[in-house]
Amino acid sequence: MQQSVIKYFLDLNCIPNSNVMNRRKFLKGSALLSGILTLNPWDLFAGQHNVQTKKREAKNIIFMISDGMSSGTLAMADLYSRNILGHGGNWMNLYRENKISRALMDTASASSIVTDSAAASSSFGGGFRVKNGVLNIGSNGEHYLPVWQKFMKAGKKTGCVTTVTITHATPAGFCINSESRNAEPEIAEMYANIGFDVMMGGGDEFFNPLKRQDKKDVYDLYKKKGYEVLKTKSDLKNVKKDTKILGVFNTGALPYSIDRQNTPALQTIPTLAEMTSSAISQMKDHKEGFVLQVEGGKVDWAAHANDVAALLHDQIAFEEALKVVMDFAEKDGNTLVIVTTDHGNANPGTIYGPEATEKFNSIAEYKYTNEFILNSIHADFNIQQVKDWIYETNTIRLTDDEARYMLNFYSGLEKQEAGLYNYKKLPFKAYSEIQKKHNSVGWISMDHSGDYVELAMFGPGSELLQPFVKNTDLHYLMLKAASVE
Incomplete structure (x- = not known):
């Protein structure tokens, strides 16, 4: 009864x-x-x-970070997926299907309510808040042992894959200690000396003796330590089992997803999903388990540039990697999956208007990132050439005044724009404001924000998640979930 x-x-x-x-x-x-x-x-x-509530120990942990993902980015990627691709976004589908535990997370650093990626990753990696720009070193010189080294000592295999340089702040925060996130040449050597099992991303300039200032052959250092060095997608397909891997697939970061899709020459570079699948395959049979960080690093770069095509397609690419991870974790049954971001960035979102849906959907006509489009304009273009190029790549019809305004940035008549990843001083903000009238997407800034961010977990250990956490809490949750001291 x-x-x-x-x-x-x-x-x-x-x-x-x-x-x-x-x-x-x-x-x-x-x-x-x-x-x-x-x-x-x-x-x-x-x-x-x-x-x-019977406790299960997490044999494996996969920690996924869509770097710089504001909540608006997640919402717009889901909206684009539903409206254009015909299915919900892979992250939001976890919510719809009630597969995960969910929380909000405070992302502050020791020096600011608005963190950078180094301090944010150090919170996860070292378990303490540190100042912006620093990797796992406290204000008084304390060295906090990074979490991937703790798991190495427990016998697990360790790895990181990213769409930016493998030596960048987010993977480094799980792995090493450094006074500066910018010490990427030194970080490249640290990884080899510590001995992580799988490291994949960009950053050839930090390993290649022809590009390093000190002319060190860091690739040779890895080879001497038994690593297989990968340079292309085909290398990834032919990797030997039970070997350590260093995959460096580009100088600088990897290309944006939409540019790769529409540029045959870039298709020798693997996607985040392909790198993630290979990393899991390489480590999954280890008897003590593995830990893996997966970063969609260029989501952050796209937000810094107010580049909507770059942002949405790289977020969707991150969620394709999430599907790879979830397919493995659901079948495996012993894997804790953590899905989050390290901080918000630029707070993009859709804007009210009578044609908001149609305007937003027009982003499906964009063929390239704004970075690619603006890099292709030169000072010797005339107004009609600018108009033709923008229509060809975005199907946006500029007025003569708008085309002249854009061209003035290249001839020095308009003040050149700055920006964290805007080395060529491209007019990202100016062009995003023009796009806004056509795609109904607005931005509040070109930099990080201090918002509370999305956090989701699946698998053994997810029952430990509280509704609201600090970023440092995840360090200790991982250790508890895996019963590692």
Whole structure:
């Protein structure tokens, strides 16, 4: 009789028997149930509760970071996926399907309410908040042991894959200590000396003796330590099992996803999903398990540039890697998946208007990033050439005044724009303001924000997640989930 009554009220409130979180919400909020049943409700559910909360140890951990992802980026990627690609975004689908635990996270650093990627990654990696620009070193010189080194000591394989340089702040924050995030040539050597198992991304200039100032052959250092060095997507497909891997697929960061899709010469460079799949395959059979960081690093760069095509397609590419991870984790059953960002950036979002939907959907006509488009304009262009180029790449019809305004940046008549990753002083902000009238997407800035950000978890250890956490909490949650001291 008890079982029938419970099932009736669970069905009435559309709550699955297996879902502890929904059951708790149901018990708290259902006056109908509390009014009819005289038994203690926790007594009714005691047997089921014990089964659900039985602790499972996470053998593997995959920590996914869409760097610089504001909540608006997640929403717009899902909207684009549904409107244009015909399916929901892979991240938002986890929410729709109720597969994960979810929280908000405070991302501040030791020096500011608005963090940079070095301090943010150090919070995850070292378990302490440090000043912006620093990697796992405290204000008084304390060296906090990075979490991937802790897992190495516990016998697990370790790896990082990213769409920016593998020596960049986010992977480095899980791996090493440094007074400066900009010490990428030194970080390249640190990785080899510590001995991480799989490291993949860009950054040839930090390994190649022809590009390093000190002329050191850091690739040779890795080879002497038994690493297989990969340079192309085909190398990735032919990698030997049970070997350590260094994959460096480009000088600087890897190309933006939409530029890769439309530029055959860039298609020898693997996607984040392909690197992630290879990293998992390389480490998954290790008897002590593995830990892997996956970073969509150019989501952040796109936000800094207010570059909507770059932003949406790289967020979607990150979520393709998320699907690879979830497919593995659901089948494996012993993998904790953490999905989040390190901070917001530029807070993009859709803007109200009578044609907002149609304008937003027009982004599907964009063939390249703004970085590619603006790099292709030169001071010797005339107004008509600018108009033709913008229409060819974005199907936007500029007015003569708009084309003249854009051209003035190249001839020095308009003040050149700065920006964190805008080395060529391209007019990113000016062009995004023109695009806004056509795509209904606005931006509040070109830099990081201090928003509370999305955090989702799946698998053993996800039951430890509280509704609101500090970024440092994830360091200790990972160790507890895997029973590592």
